[in-house]
Amino acid sequence: MSPNPPSSRALPPLVRIEGVTRRFGDTVALDGVDLDVRAGEFFALLGPSGCGKTTLLRVLAGFETPDSGTVSLDGRDLRGVPAHRRPVNLMFQSYALFPHMSVEKNVAYGLARERLPRAEIRERVAAVLATVGLTAQARRRPHQLSGGQRQRVALARAIVKRPRLLLLDEPLSALDKNVRAEMQLELKRLQLEAGITFLVVTHDQEEAMSLADRIAVLDRGRILQVDTPVELYRHPQGRFVAGFVGSNNIFSGHLLPSGGLDVPGVGVLPAPVGVGSAAGLVAVAVRPESIQVAAADAKGGEGLLHGTVLDVSFHGGSSRIAVTVPALESPVLVTASGPATVTAGTPVALSWDPSSAVLVETEETTWKTGGQAT
Numbered sequence: 001m002s003p004n005p006p007s008s009r010a011l012p013p014l015v016r017i018e019g020v021t022r023r024f025g026d027t028v029a030l031d032g033v034d035l036d037v038r039a040g041e042f043f044a045l046l047g048p049s050g051c052g053k054t055t056l057l058r059v060l061a062g063f064e065t066p067d068s069g070t071v072s073l074d075g076r077d078l079r080g081v082p083a084h085r086r087p088v089n090l091m092f093q094s095y096a097l098f099p100h101m102s103v104e105k106n107v108a109y110g111l112a113r114e115r116l117p118r119a120e121i122r123e124r125v126a127a128v129l130a131t132v133g134l135t136a137q138a139r140r141r142p143h144q145l146s147g148g149q150r151q152r153v154a155l156a157r158a159i160v161k162r163p164r165l166l167l168l169d170e171p172l173s174a175l176d177k178n179v180r181a182e183m184q185l186e187l188k189r190l191q192l193e194a195g196i197t198f199l200v201v202t203h204d205q206e207e208a209m210s211l212a213d214r215i216a217v218l219d220r221g222r223i224l225q226v227d228t229p230v231e232l233y234r235h236p237q238g239r240f241v242a243g244f245v246g247s248n249n250i251f252s253g254h255l256l257p258s259g260g261l262d263v264p265g266v267g268v269l270p271a272p273v274g275v276g277s278a279a280g281l282v283a284v285a286v287r288p289e290s291i292q293v294a295a296a297d298a299k300g301g302e303g304l305l306h307g308t309v310l311d312v313s314f315h316g317g318s319s320r321i322a323v324t325v326p327a328l329e330s331p332v333l334v335t336a337s338g339p340a341t342v343t344a345g346t347p348v349a350l351s352w353d354p355s356s357a358v359l360v361e362t363e364e365t366t367w368k369t370g371g372q373a374t
């Protein structure tokens with residue numbers, strides 16, 4: 001069930017970020033960022049290391065002041081509102097638990113500082129510990145807990161204050177892979193139950209895809225695209241997003257008026273249809289699962305990409321095949337369902353439906369995305 005029913009889309013955003021820029025010396029950490037986050041949304045900021053994700057969270061939390069631009073929450077300008085007076089909570093990467101305090105004391109800490117009545121604190125802490133499944137561990141200290149349990153304590157501590165907005169900086173990065181998958185589900189459940197808007201920062205695209213209702217992709221302090229996971233995957237705007245969100249094969253060439261993409265040294269490949277003509281070099285992306293692989297002696301040669309299997313790996317439900325193609329810098333990646341029928345060293349021909357190819361860059365758009373290689 002979507003926590004963000006269509007009717008809520010008409011509401012004004014919970015968070016509105018307009019033209020926010022933050023520089024550190026010569027580094028432009030945030031470069032004119034505009035972003036709206038809706039109430040009740042699970043929103044992810046996704047981007048490579050150093051793109052400005054943490055700085056944006058710190059601006060929202062009130063730990064960082066933008067050089068220019070504004071941030072408002074529920075329509076209220078946050079300029080001049082100190083961090084502790086914002087209805088916002090930031091959960092740190094390291095969880096920052098007090099080692100000498102029990103789980104329940106860690107969770108109660110923020111409420112005690114607000115001088116709430118003891119009975120209310122006890123009640124709220126007990127309720128939130130039950131929500132995160134830590135009632136039995138209430139008396140333990142952080143070092144007596146597993147990584148996943150520590151993460152739950154940090155979440156409990158953030159949720160118990162009932163913020164309007166919870167900011168999570170790489171919340172699952174300290175956990176190993178299996179626990180991470182479990183905690184992703186847990187985070188989603190908690191978000192729905194607590195009814196709090198979550199803004200999570202991650203450099204892990206799979207994590208962003210599985211958690212978020214919408215994702216903003218950042219690179220070098222700029223937002224490149226804001227969309228649902230499905231839209232980002234299907235319609236990436238630009239080469240960077242195409243290469244960063246899910247794996248992709250990107251071919252550079254010229255679109256032919258008769259159809260097809262003429263890739264220098266390779267030949268004419270199936271290209272997207274209905275994109276009109278674009279002068280100059282363009283980049284076309286084809287997802288690994290859209291590519292069919294066949295033995296190289298398959299009939300015909302038109303629109304086929306010939307290469308040699310470099311590597312095959314089996315992942316349970318699917319296989320990943322890497323194919324080297326002379327004149328292309330990186331191997332072409334193919335995902336086949338089930339075990340692969342080809343082995344390393346086999347000459348193969350690759351093909352795909354033109355409709356599965358997406359035009360992600362033209363010379364006109366290159367400057368907007370910075371034209372990064374992926």
Ligand SMILES: Nc1ncnc2c1ncn2[C@@H]1O[C@H](COP(=O)(O)OP(=O)(O)OP(=O)(O)O)[C@@H](O)[C@H]1O
Binds near residue numbers: 024029052053056
């Ligand atoms: N206090 C600071 N002083 C100087 N430079 C800073 C400061 N904080 C951040 N930066 C720089 O600003 C840029 C953005 O940093 P930020 O921490 O926001 O990136 P990030 O996307 O969160 O990266 P990561 O995923 O590695 O945490 C980086 O180049 C970083 O070195």
